[in-house]
Amino acid sequence: MHNISIIPIGSGSTGNCFYAETGKHAFLIDMGIGYRRVKEALARHQKSLDNIDAIFVTHGHYDHVKAASAIANHVTCKLYTNESVLYPLRNAKCEKVILEKDEPYVLAEDFTVKMFGVPHDYAYTCGFSFTSNDAKLSYVTDCGKMNKKIYNEIKGSDVVIIEANHDVEMLKSGPYPLQLQKRILSAHGHLSNDDCAQTILKLKEDGCSKFLLAHLSKHNNTPEVALETVRSLLNDDTIFLYACPEAGDDLLEF
Ligand SMILES: [Zn+2]
Numbered sequence: 535m536h537n538i539s540i541i542p543i544g545s546g547s548t549g550n551c552f553y554a555e556t557g558k559h560a561f562l563i564d565m566g567i568g569y570r571r572v573k574e575a576l577a578r579h580q581k582s583l584d585n586i587d588a589i590f591v592t593h594g595h596y597d598h599v600k601a602a603s604a605i606a607n608h609v610t611c612k613l614y615t616n617e618s619v620l621y622p623l624r625n626a627k628c629e630k631v632i633l634e635k636d637e638p639y640v641l642a643e644d645f646t647v648k649m650f651g652v653p654h655d656y657a658y659t660c661g662f663s664f665t666s667n668d669a670k671l672s673y674v675t676d677c678g679k680m681n682k683k684i685y686n687e688i689k690g691s692d693v694v695i696i697e698a699n700h701d702v703e704m705l706k707s708g709p710y711p712l713q714l715q716k717r718i719l720s721a722h723g724h725l726s727n728d729d730c731a732q733t734i735l736k737l738k739e740d741g742c743s744k745f746l747l748a749h750l751s752k753h754n755n756t757p758e759v760a761l762e763t764v765r766s767l768l769n770d771d772t773i774f775l776y777a778c779p780e781a782g783d784d785l786l787e788f
């Protein structure tokens with residue numbers, strides 16, 4: 535049995551949803567991908583929404599919650615998030631649990647989640663780290679700026695899902711209006727490939743070796759550019775790097 539398994543079902547501004555297992559526990563992170571596609575991606579690997587233990591939601595932006603009501607109709611598990619997401623999730627008919635920021639929450643004897651704040655333009659955006667026995671998985675996207683606090687939360691993870699939103703030069707010379715460019719580049723926007731690479735370099739020095747690059751911009755990035763930016767800074771072939779596709783059903787097992 536694998537310690538951590540992940541299916542990146544959707545990643546980027548059109549919709550975000552990850553399926554993950556740590557130890558015996560299966561869960562979804564975000565619900566920005568339609569029910570049918572989620573179901574199909576899981577079925578391809580003989581997995582099902584019937585068997586998930588929890589759903590975690592990072593924030594209320596449309597690309598993270600748009601399928602919430604449809605998915606919630608097909609699960610019996612609880613949904614874990616922060617207060618600011620309750621309104622966007624009002625039509626999701628399942629029990630909601632408000633997590634306390636920075637407080638580890640024990641879902642089962644061998645399954646703990648910790649929610650932490652992430653600077654982003656939605657009122658209160660969060661990232662998560664999940665621990666199950668010896669396995670730790672962290673998830674940070676929609677993060678304007680990496681800081682020490684977030685870094686300390688994700689440090690020591692076996693696998694880190696981290697935003698590599700844009701290449702700064704592509705963004706500046708790309709199709710987005712100046713105002714939007716400024717928002718994305720701000721400390722409450724999205725994490726650039728360079729910032730992602732710097733963070734991964736530090737995490738590597740702290741012993742992490744597996745990284746999934748997430749929330750890549752369709753207009754201001756490509757999987758090749760994002761991977762190359764990180765690879766060239768790391769200069770280390772032993773590190774596992776994967777660029778999450780906008781839509782996919784790969785099963786990654788660690
Ligand atoms: Zn987003």
Ligand SMILES: [Zn+2]
Pocket residue numbers: 593595654656676
């Ligand atoms: Zn967002």
